[in-house]
Amino acid sequence: MTAAVLFENVSRHFGTVKAVDAVDLEIAAGEFFAMLGPSGSGKTTCLRLMAGFEQPTGGHIEIFGETAEGVPPYRRSVNTVFQDYALFPHLSILDNVAYGLMVKGIGRQERHRAAEDALAMVKLPGYGQRRPGQLSGGQRQRVALARALVNKPKVLLLDEPLGALDLKLREQMQEELKSLQKSLGITFVFVTHDQGEALSMADRIAVFNDGKIQQLGTPEDIYQRPQTRFVADFVGSSNILSSAICARLGVPAAAASLRPEAIAIGTSWAEQLTLPGTVTARSFLGAVHRVSVDCDGEKIVVSSPAAMPLPDIGAEVQLAFSRNDLHLMEVA
Amino acid sequence: MRSDRSTSAPLGLKVAAIGGLAFLHIPILLIFLYAFTTEEKSYQFPPPGLTLQWFAVTWNRPDVWAALTLSVKVATIATAIALVLGTLCAAAVSQTRFFGRETISLLVILPIALPGIITGIALRSAFSMADIPFSFWTIVLGHATFCIVVVYNNAVARFRRVSGSLIEASMDLGADGFQTFRHVILPNIGTALLAGGMLAFALSFDEVIVTTFTGGQQSTLPIWMLEELIRPRQRPVTNVVAMVVMLVTFLPILAAYYLTRDGDQIAGAGK
Numbered sequence: 001m002t003a004a005v006l007f008e009n010v011s012r013h014f015g016t017v018k019a020v021d022a023v024d025l026e027i028a029a030g031e032f033f034a035m036l037g038p039s040g041s042g043k044t045t046c047l048r049l050m051a052g053f054e055q056p057t058g059g060h061i062e063i064f065g066e067t068a069e070g071v072p073p074y075r076r077s078v079n080t081v082f083q084d085y086a087l088f089p090h091l092s093i094l095d096n097v098a099y100g101l102m103v104k105g106i107g108r109q110e111r112h113r114a115a116e117d118a119l120a121m122v123k124l125p126g127y128g129q130r131r132p133g134q135l136s137g138g139q140r141q142r143v144a145l146a147r148a149l150v151n152k153p154k155v156l157l158l159d160e161p162l163g164a165l166d167l168k169l170r171e172q173m174q175e176e177l178k179s180l181q182k183s184l185g186i187t188f189v190f191v192t193h194d195q196g197e198a199l200s201m202a203d204r205i206a207v208f209n210d211g212k213i214q215q216l217g218t219p220e221d222i223y224q225r226p227q228t229r230f231v232a233d234f235v236g237s238s239n240i241l242s243s244a245i246c247a248r249l250g251v252p253a254a255a256a257s258l259r260p261e262a263i264a265i266g267t268s269w270a271e272q273l274t275l276p277g278t279v280t281a282r283s284f285l286g287a288v289h290r291v292s293v294d295c296d297g298e299k300i301v302v303s304s305p306a307a308m309p310l311p312d313i314g315a316e317v318q319l320a321f322s323r324n325d326l327h328l329m330e331v332a
Numbered sequence: 333m334r335s336d337r338s339t340s341a342p343l344g345l346k347v348a349a350i351g352g353l354a355f356l357h358i359p360i361l362l363i364f365l366y367a368f369t370t371e372e373k374s375y376q377f378p379p380p381g382l383t384l385q386w387f388a389v390t391w392n393r394p395d396v397w398a399a400l401t402l403s404v405k406v407a408t409i410a411t412a413i414a415l416v417l418g419t420l421c422a423a424a425v426s427q428t429r430f431f432g433r434e435t436i437s438l439l440v441i442l443p444i445a446l447p448g449i450i451t452g453i454a455l456r457s458a459f460s461m462a463d464i465p466f467s468f469w470t471i472v473l474g475h476a477t478f479c480i481v482v483v484y485n486n487a488v489a490r491f492r493r494v495s496g497s498l499i500e501a502s503m504d505l506g507a508d509g510f511q512t513f514r515h516v517i518l519p520n521i522g523t524a525l526l527a528g529g530m531l532a533f534a535l536s537f538d539e540v541i542v543t544t545f546t547g548g549q550q551s552t553l554p555i556w557m558l559e560e561l562i563r564p565r566q567r568p569v570t571n572v573v574a575m576v577v578m579l580v581t582f583l584p585i586l587a588a589y590y591l592t593r594d595g596d597q598i599a600g601a602g603k
Binding site for chain 2: 053074148
């Protein structure tokens with residue numbers, strides 16, 4: 001089966017800045033794929049390379065088996081939902097959604113009917129006669145989505161689609177995007193700096209840093225088995241145990257990652273590993289307490305359920321965790 | 333209630349304001365008045381009598397028609413050139429980044445900052461050196477130099493507000509460069525171009541200095557008026573022409589003002 005998007009050794013350099021550097025990537029058809037990374041990591045440039053707004057300085061790109069280099073954006077069966085939505089302020093909502101069909105030369109009645117259907121799909125039926133300025137941020141987001149989907153793209157690109165929405169709306173849109181993608185079967189590629197968003201929506205995630213992919217895998221892989229310190233740090237807030245601590249635990253490694261929620265304070269079974277330490281700080285986060293523990297000068301963060309007894313600052317505690325939760329890394 | 337807007341201004345300020353406005357506008361009313369006077373050699377006040385005969389006289393003077401036609405032609409062509417070049421230049425400066433962009437921006441605006449007499453002399457000597465005979469087209473070129481600035485200034489301000497992602501969105505949705513220009517760029521900058529074009533037309537229509545230096549034997553309407561003032565015969569004809577010119581140029585400028593004002597609202601609606 002041909003890949004929806006294929007990157008072979010793709011680079012995009014701006015002078016000496018390597019925005020994207022020798023990236024290999026294969027996105028399967030029908031996949032919900034996330035590109036996750038901090039700003040300036042190259043994830044948005046990768047999206048723009050897929051859309052055709054940027055041309056690679058090296059390497060080869062294919063979209064459903066067709067070479068994409070040199071093909072302008074308007075000849076790609078790819079559509080984009082822009083971060084600022086980029087709705088045309090001079091057109092009504094209906095004409096915004098019908099724009100792609102209009103430039104293809106489809107008659108007014110037919111394209112308006114298709115646009116109405118697309119608006120109904122994003123739960124904005126009857127909004128066609130309004131102007132973009134009269135809609136809320138969440139509604140404009142849906143219009144942008146309808147405007148892209150009405151063209152029936154093979155790949156839908158989403159650039160930080162939920163970045164400007166408030167928390168509640170964001171969670172709701174996450175679910176809607178996910179179910180929309182499932183029902184349409186279109187490949188979705190979305191860019192985000194929010195790891196929670198990537199973990200909850202994506203089938204697979206590529207974590208970007210400095211123009212390179214640090215790790216590519218399922219959300220479970222990325223979260224539980226980070227391969228580099230960067231991924232462990234960026235996705236959630238893993239503890240990184242140094243080689244000295246690893247040696248004390250009897251697991252020789254250059255470094256190891258350990259999730260805060262995998263650690264228990266005080267309880268200890270025979271098969272568990274333990275580390276003694278001193279509580280240095282604690283804070284209440286709602287469902288959990290976040291407790292910082294100092295072990296031989298290294299800070300380890302523990303996420304302890306709020307129902308558990310909370311040690312005082314300065315208390316000597318035992319940290320207990322299973323060997324299976326300790327993920328060894330080859331490089332420190 | 334210090335912020336109460338209905339608080340009346342001091343009497344002195346009112347008088348000064350009315351005086352200032354009167355100083356600006358009474359001379360214009362006098363122009364209108366003397367279009368109807370029966371005395372044709374001098375401007376005596378009050379006019380000895382009122383008549384409508386000068387409108388008929390003006391209508392039948394071929395030199396008025398020749399000057400008017402020339403002015404309209406020059407202004408139309410100079411405005412057309414300015415619209416094309418000014419828009420292209422504004423697009424380049426506001427939508428792309430290249431070496432020397434700020435310098436180009438400054439160089440484009442410079443002709444309007446230069447005194448007309450400098451532009452006039454510079455163009456005249458350049459045309460003579462290049463052996464270009466002074467003609468209708470040299471006047472058009474001279475006018476285009478400052479018309480471009482007006483269009484450019486209007487267009488560049490509007491272009492800055494058309495976010496780059498609108499153009500990308502249009503391309504993304506399948507529109508090529510021409511379709512994007514027609515369906516996205518033009519509707520968004522259209523009123524700015526219309527306003528810029530009308531101002532350019534009005535500027536060209538009453539230009540004297542550059543025309544004097546770049547013209548050959550032709551007289552545009554303002555130059556014809558200047559010549560008429562020296563001759564003490566049928567003076568009210570000049571007033572009639574002045575009145576018509578005022579009405580004809582005032583309306584487009586008023587329209588330009590309202591158009592750009594509405595344009596602000598349209599551009600602001602997307603925010």
